[in-house]
Amino acid sequence: MEKDTFQRIIDREIPATIIYEDDKFIAFLDIDPDEKGHFLVVSKTFSRNLYDIENNDLAELIVKAKELAIEETEKLNASGFQLVINNNETSGQSIFRTHVHIIPSYED
Secondary structure, X not given: OOOOHHHHHHOOOOOOOEEEEOOOXXXXXXXXXXXXXXXEEEEOOXXXXXXXXXXXXXXXXXXXXXXXXXHHHHHOOOOEEEEEOOOOXXXXXXXXXXXXXXXXXXXX
């Protein structure tokens, strides 16, 4: 099976601005951000999207996304954030590996 873009980032085969990494997750800035500070949280355990992710993996991913969203939006002085998961091409998923978009929002 060919590596997806996110696996290539995990393996350091392509560059990314990594803002967090541990043994289970990696978070990096989106290359085409919707807003300043838009980043992705990706599980290192592969699943295509919410249709096939294991419940425990999803729970851990959401908890980590929440922690990082709060931490990063505070650093950016954002007033809030969106947490988005696209599932399948018709919903906007373009890389078929479960990931969470964190999109900060600002008052101005």
